[in-house]
Amino acid sequence: MNFSSRLLQWYNENKRDLPWRNSSNPYNIWLSEIILQQTRIAQGIEYYYRFLEKHPDIYSLAAASEDEILLLWQGLGYYSRARNMHAAAKIIVMYNDGVFPNDYHELIKLPGVGPYTAAAISSIAFNIPEAAVDGNVIRVLARFFGIEDPVDDTKTIKQIRAIASELIDQRNPGMFNQALMDLGAMVCKPGKPSCEICPLANDCFARKNRLERRIPVKRPKSKQKDRFFHFFVLLVKKKDVKVFPVEKRKHNDIWKNLYQLPLVETSGMELTNEQLENINLFKGFDYTHYFKPTNTPIYRFTHLLTHQRIHAFFRIITLPDDFCHNFESEAEWVTFDEFLQRGKPVLISRFMEKAKDLLE
Numbered sequence: 001m002n003f004s005s006r007l008l009q010w011y012n013e014n015k016r017d018l019p020w021r022n023s024s025n026p027y028n029i030w031l032s033e034i035i036l037q038q039t040r041i042a043q044g045i046e047y048y049y050r051f052l053e054k055h056p057d058i059y060s061l062a063a064a065s066e067d068e069i070l071l072l073w074q075g076l077g078y079y080s081r082a083r084n085m086h087a088a089a090k091i092i093v094m095y096n097d098g099v100f101p102n103d104y105h106e107l108i109k110l111p112g113v114g115p116y117t118a119a120a121i122s123s124i125a126f127n128i129p130e131a132a133v134d135g136n137v138i139r140v141l142a143r144f145f146g147i148e149d150p151v152d153d154t155k156t157i158k159q160i161r162a163i164a165s166e167l168i169d170q171r172n173p174g175m176f177n178q179a180l181m182d183l184g185a186m187v188c189k190p191g192k193p194s195c196e197i198c199p200l201a202n203d204c205f206a207r208k209n210r211l212e213r214r215i216p217v218k219r220p221k222s223k224q225k226d227r228f229f230h231f232f233v234l235l236v237k238k239k240d241v242k243v244f245p246v247e248k249r250k251h252n253d254i255w256k257n258l259y260q261l262p263l264v265e266t267s268g269m270e271l272t273n274e275q276l277e278n279i280n281l282f283k284g285f286d287y288t289h290y291f292k293p294t295n296t297p298i299y300r301f302t303h304l305l306t307h308q309r310i311h312a313f314f315r316i317i318t319l320p321d322d323f324c325h326n327f328e329s330e331a332e333w334v335t336f337d338e339f340l341q342r343g344k345p346v347l348i349s350r351f352m353e354k355a356k357d358l359l360e
């Protein structure tokens with residue numbers, strides 16, 4: 001039996017039961033692929049159902065507001081995926097009458113759809129023989145063929161993609177791609193692979209040469225950047241209701257278009273009077289009258305992103321109840337419950353949970 005037959009036989013007997021595998025609807029397959037780009041399967045399934053329930057088809061997704069999409073996406077991270085997915089839905093509805101392109105080269109033009117996602121959709125939904133090469137597939141093929149160049153180099157990825165294109169089963173390309181992904185996820189795992197149950201073990205270079213732990217080779221990791229975020233709740237009590245200002249992140253940075261509390265970013269832990277003046281929601285307002293920067297934050301968290309380590313400090317400043325009227329600002333004043341309905345970084349959700357009693 002050749003590579004493909006052994007793989008497909010193994011897949012038929014062992015495949016994972018995943019909800020999007022019961023569908024050939026390109027919308028469902030696209031949704032699952034975008035969600036799973038940087039997400040574990042268990043968590044992805046929950047979000048897949050959440051999106052399908054709220055937006056069962058592309059028309060519904062395209063008609064939603066970006067704020068609503070970001071709120072549904074909250075907790076998954078890499079929010080550009082959500083923004084791109086929404087933009088792609090609008091394009092398909094506006095320029096293609098809501099019909100998914102059934103061609104790899106058209107699919108790859110959509111925002112958020114790279115070579116892997118375009119190949120996965122083409123092969124699974126339209127039976128087109130395009131090899132979908134993700135981290136799992138790279139690992140299996142690097143080990144099987146003994147590729148010892150760093151797998152995070154573009155050249156190596158290209159080489160592996162060419163090998164996958166040669167191997168792909170022309171009659172069952174979608175099944176072949178999913179089988180290779182499942183083998184990587186379930187058998188040829190990172191760390192210690194389970195070679196003893198692998199259908200490819202007899203011809204595997206890494207297995208034969210005891211290199212399973214050494215391959216795939218990766219370049220040394222670049223150092224994570226430390227960032228220091230000082231968040232403020234500027235709390236005003238109007239009658240019996242507590243409100244505070246929030247703003248939308250507009251710059252091309254992490255968390256674009258999500259809501260946050262007023263923020264000062266500093267180069268270290270310390271916060272000075274001058275830096276405090278940079279809370280740009282209320283320029284010219286003397287915060288130091290109510291608050292000293294040296295006041296200890298009530299909460300602090302460290303939050304890890306792929307290339308950044310965010311050190312977040314949260315402080316609450318209680319302001320006079322006529323404050324909202326005295327300063328012209330773009331600030332949007334919200335209650336605790338209203339803020340819960342906005343899409344925001346997980347880091348801020350964690351703070352909201354902790355500070356619930358102080359802010360409600």
Ligand code: SF4
Nearest residue numbers: 188193195198201204
């Ligand atoms: S034999 Fe082992 S290293 Fe080779 S493909 Fe199978 S699980 Fe991976």
